[in-house]
Amino acid sequence: MNLDRLMSKHLTRYFDGGRTIPEEKLQQLLKFLRSTPSSTNIQPNHFYVLATPEGKARLAANLGERFQDNGEKILNASHTVILTTRADLPESHLDGVFAKERADGRFADPAKQELWESMTRDFLSLRNYQYKDVYHWMEKQTYLALGLTMMAAAELGIEAMPLEGFDPASVDRAFKIRETGHTTTVLLALGYPDPAKVYSSPVSRFDSDQLFTFL
Ligand SMILES: Cc1cc2nc3c(=O)[nH]c(=O)nc-3n(C[C@H](O)[C@H](O)[C@H](O)COP(=O)(O)O)c2cc1C
Structure with a gap:
């Protein structure tokens, strides 16, 4: 991965509508997305x-009135991923996580799996009843998957553009997402840049002394 290039480039606003991500690369990227970690292995997503x-x-037509300008990005992207997050955390989801961990042999020792499950339940009880932020916490996991997948896309030579400019209620309706117990968190447009419309101006970020404290 060319980090120097990554540090100096703008996100891609204009995709080349004539280029498609080869199937093998797409599958590799999705395999990576599937592998991204989440706190307590909660895996709150559907993509x-x-x-x-x-x-x-369908997505471009349902971004909501204020966000029409993102439509062209989606239409010209090779692929766009809708990253959705569980709207709540029912016991059945937790049962599913633990059953899969057991089936995959995550812990060789069954006692360790049991300990892990009880620690996870304790942590979730904190999120539920003390911090009262279960949904917000799950969405943070979604953003981690988003960021890691952007990096993986760069490694594969694919441009990845996150999009928050959309009305989640409208996207949920268009794809019947709420009916599955999930809701839309963020979008990720993937593809190749339109070479005629790549920004060449400097990237603007705060200076290091404003960002870092060394102790
Ligand atoms: C999570 C996230 C969501 C974003 N959503 C949009 C969007 O909906 N539409 C858009 O044009 N740009 C979007 N951007 C791009 C940012 O506005 C852009 O990265 C920022 O202004 C810095 O510009 P640069 O990438 O050209 O340096 C998003 C960026 C991030 C990280």
Whole structure:
């Protein structure tokens, strides 16, 4: 990965509508997305991968009135992923996580798995009843998956553009997402840049002395 290039480039606002991510690369990226870690291994996500013109058009048409300008990005992207997060955390989800960990042999010693499950329940009880931020906490996991996948895309030579400019209620309605117990958190457009419209101005970020404290 060329970190110097990554540090000096703008995110891609204009995709080349004529280029598609090769299937093998896409599958590698999705395999990576599937592997991204989450706190307590809670895995609160479902991902909608829009690969067809129809899928992308449905999303572009349902971003909400204020966010029409993001439509073109989605239509010209090779693929766009809708990253959704569970709207709540029912016991059945936790049961599913633990059952999969057991099936995958996450802990060789069953006693360790049991200890892990009880520690996870304690932690979730804190989030539920003390910090009262379960949904916010789950969405933070979604953003971690987003960021890591942006880096993986760079490694594969794919441009990845996160989009928060959309109305989640509208996107949820268009793809019947609430019916699954999830809600839309963020979008990720993937593809290749339109070479005629790549920004070449400097990237603007705060200076290091404002950002870092060394102790
Ligand atoms: C989580 C996230 C969501 C973003 N959503 C949008 C968006 O909806 N539309 C858009 O044009 N840019 C969006 N951006 C791009 C930012 O505005 C952009 O990265 C920032 O202004 C810095 O510009 P640069 O990437 O060109 O340096 C988003 C960036 C991030 C990290």
